[in-house]
Amino acid sequence: MSVVIRRYIPWLLVIVLTFFMAVDTLVLEKTINAYAEAIRAAQVIIGTFAVLISVVLFTRIHGRRVIRDPKRIESWVLLICLWVPLIWGLVMYAFYGKRPTVEYALQNIVFNGIVSPGDSTIYAILAFFIASAAYRAFRARSLEAAILLIAGMICMLGNAPIGELIWPGFVPLKDWINQVWVKAESRVIIISGLLATLALYVRILLGYERGWMGRAD
Amino acid sequence: MQTKPGTIWEKLENIDVRWIYLVVWVVISLPLLKPIGIPLGSYSAETLGLYNYIDKLPPGSVVVIINDQSPAAAAECQPTLLALFYHCVSKGLKVLFVDVRTEAVPYTEAAFQTILGASKDHPDYGKKYVNLGYLPGYEVGLAALAANVFYPEKDAYGNKLKDMPFFQDLPTKTAKDWAIAIYFGNSSVDWVVRQLTDVYGTKVGGGVGAVLASRMYPYWPAKIVGWATGAKGAAEYEILVKRPGEGAAAMDAQSLAHLAIVIFVVLGNLGYFLSKRRGR
Amino acid sequence: MSVDIPTLATIMAAGITLMLLSYLYRENIFFRIAEHAYIGAAAAYTTLLSIDSMWINYLYPRVARGEWWFWLTVPIGLLYLFFFTRKYFYLYRYPTAIVLGVGIGTIVARFIKTQFLEQIRYTISESTTTIVLLPKPIDGILLAIGVLTALFYFYFTIEFKGPLNTIARIGRYTLVAGFGGSFALTIMSRVTLFIGRLRFLYFTYPAPYVCVLAGIVLIIGIAMDYMKKGKTA
DSSP states (O other): OHHIIIIIHHHHHHHHHHHHHHHHHHOOOHHHHHHHHHHHHHHHHHHHTTHHHHHHHHHHHHHHHHHHOTTOHHHHHHHHHHHHHHHHHHHHHHHHOOOTTTOHHIIIIIIIIIIHHHHHHHHHHHHHHHHHHHHHTOOOOSHHHHHHHHHHHHHHHHHSHHHHHHOTTHHHHHHHIIIIIIHHHHHHHHHHHHHHHHHHHHHHHHTOOOGGGOSOO | OOOOOOSHHHHHHTOOHHHHHHHHHHHHHHHHHSOOOOOOOSOOHHHHHHHHHHHTSOTTOEEEEEEEOOHHHHHHHHHHHHHHHHHHHHTTOEEEEEESSGGGHHHHHHHHHHHTSOSTTSTTBTTTEEEEEEOTTTHHHHHHHHHOTTTTOBOTTSOBGGGOGGGTTOSSSSGGGEEEEEEEESSOSHHHIIIIIHHHOOEEEEEEOHHHHTTTGGGTTTTEEEEEEHHHHHHHHHHHTTOOOHHHHTHHHHHHHHHHHHHHHHHHHHHHHHHHHHOO | OOOOHHHHHHHHHHHHHHHHHGGGTOOOHHHHHHHHHHHHHHHHHHHHHHHHHIIIIIIHHHHHTTOGGGGGHHHHHHGGGGGGOSTTGGGGHHHHHHHHHHHHHHHHHHHHIIIIIHHHHHHHHHHHHOOSSSSTTHHHHHHHHHHHHHHHHTOTTSOOOTHHHHHHHHHHHHHHHHHHHHHHHHHHHHHHHHHHHHHHHHHSTTHHHHHHHHHHHHHHHHHHHHHHHHHHO
16 A cells, blocks of 8 residues: 555656647647647646745755864855855735735845855856867867868857858858758757657656666665 | 865865855956956857857848747847847848747736837737747747647737738738747747758757857758857847847856966866875 | 845845855855855745645635635645654655646646657657758758657667667767757856846946955955965865
8 A cells, every 4th residue: 555655656647647748749739739728728827836846955965064064164155155145035915915026125145245256156167168178179189080170160160150261161161061060969968868858758657767766775 | 084175286286166166256246347358259159150040031021030038048148139139130030039938928928118119009019020929838828829820829928810901911921921930038949940851841049058059050051040158159140230238248257268268177177186286 | 324125135245146156166154154054945935826826726715615625735835844753654645646746637638649649749740841051951951850860869678789889879960059058058057147137236236336345255265265274284
C-alpha cells in the first residue's frame, strides 16, 4: 500500500494527465477543452508554489553557514537580500494593497538596484573570458578547428558594421554561413533534441525514468 | 624546471590574462566616450523581413509582444522592443503585451513609458494597447492564452479584460486573430512556433539576443517572418523607423570589440604556427 | 545632500556592477558579496511576482466566481515543501507529477510536428528554393546534404568505415561550420551586454562617481598585492 502511495499514484497521475492534455491539443470538443483549461490553470497555480523551495533551500543552507561561522558576510548578505524584500513586499501587498509590480521601493532598490545589474554583469563578464580564450586557446590544430575558426571570424566581421567597411564580401559570406551551415546545424540539433526528449518522455511514462521523483525511497 | 620563454610569440602566449581584459575594456570604452561614426552598412534580410511585415499590416491589426527578457537579454532586446513598439504605434496597430517571465515586467512598463509617456493612464490604453503582465507557465500559459485570450481574466493593472474595447471586435478570441506574435528574449522560440504557428497559423517574429539567433534559422522563412539579431538588428530597426537609440549608439564599440577579438585569434594562431615551425 | 530612491538605486546598481567586474582582477570578497546579494534579491523578486500573478490572475478570479474547488490547488502546491523532510518526502511527488504531466501532454503532440516532420519537410522544400550566395539550386542542395550528413554523424550504433566515414566527416564539418557562426553570434551577444553595462557606468548619474571610487579601491588593492608579493619573494 505504501509503495502505491509513494510511487504508483504519482506515476499514474503523470500518465493520465499527459494523455488527457495530449487529447485536448488534438481534439476540439467543448467538455474536454473546458476541463483541460481548468487543469492548466490549476497546474499554473500549483507550479507557482515551487518557488518556495528555493526560498527555504537558501535559508537552510546559508542559515546553517552563519550559525557555524557568524563572520561569513556573504551568507548574511544573501539572507538579508532574500528576506527583507520578501517580507516588505508581502506586508505592502497584504496590508496596503500595493502589488509588487508597482511597489516603489521594491522596483527601484531590489530590481533596478540589485537584480538587473547583477544579471547583466554576470553574463557580460563572459565577453572577457571569450576574448582571453580566443587569444590563448583557439588554435587551428585540425581541419575542423580551422573551419570553425574561419567561419567564426567571417561571421564576427560580417556581424559588425566595421566588417563591411574593411571588405564588403564579409556580409554575403556571413549570410551564406548563417543561412546554410548554421541553419543545417540548428536543424540537426532541433531534430536530435526532439528525439532525445521524446525518448525521455516515453521513459518517464513507462516508469523507467524516476529522476523526477527525487530521492529514492 | 621551466625554461624562460624565448621568442616574442612565446612571451605573448604566456602574458597575464588581465592585460587582455584591460585591452578589451579600453577598446570598448574609447568609442563610447568618443564616437567614431562607423556607417551601419546594409540591412540584413532577417531584420528587413520583420520590418516589412509590420509595415504592410493594415491599421487595427493585432500585434502580440511576448516579452521573455531577463536583464541580461534586455541590453540587446529592449532597443528593438522600443523601436518596434514605436513602429506599431505609428502604423495604428493594436499591441498586446505578455510577459512570460517575472523579470520582463519592468521592461514592458518601460516601453509604455518611453513610447507613449504613460501606461494604464494613457487614453488609448484598453483600446489600442493592453499589458497583460506576467503570465506564468511559460509554454502552458501561452497555449492557454492562445486558446482563449481572456484566460488571464485581468490585465497587469487589475482591469477586467472583457470590459476592454481592445478585445470587442476580435472574431474568435484566439491566436487566430493575431496578425503576428513577436518574441523578445534569449531562451528559445521553438515553443512559440509550436503553440502559435502550428495550431493557429499565427506568424512569428523576433527581437532576440544574438545567442538565440542561430535557433531562428530553421523556422525561417516558413514560420518566422524575420527578426532583429541582437544590437546590430536593433540598430537596423531603429534606423529603419528613423528613431536612433541605444542599438545604434553601441555599434562603434561593437565593431571595435569584434575587430579586437579577431586580431587576438589571428595573433594567437600566428604565434602558434610560427613557434611550431621553429620547433620548441 | 538628499538622495532620493532612484538615485540610491543607481548607486547600488553601479556598486553591484563594479563589485562583480572586480572578479576580472581576481576572486575577492566584494565579488562574493555582490553575487550573494544578487541571488537573494532575485529569489525574493521572483517569488513575490509569481505569487502576485498567481493570486490576481488565476486563483482569486476563479474562487470569486464560485469555483471553490480551486482552493484545493493551494494545499497541493504546499506539498512541495515536503521536499525537505525524510519521512514524508513522497508527498513532494504529487505536485511535481501534476506539473510534469500537464507540461508533457501540452508539448508532446505539437513537438513531433514542429520539430521533426516540419523540419524534414522544410529541408526537402528548401533544397530547391534556397538562394544565398551560390547559383540555384547549389545552396539548397548544400543545406540538405549538411542536414542529412550531420544527422548521420549522430548515429552511433554502427562503426563508420570507408564511405560511411566520409559521410560522417562531412556531417562533422557541417556542424563545426555552424558552430563557428553560432560562436560569432555568442560573442556579439556578450559584447553587447558589456557595452550596455559600460554605457550605464559612464553616462548614468551618479554612476561615474562610483566608478572613480572603485578605481581608487582597485589601485589600493593592486598596491597591496604587489607589496605582499614583494614580502614573500
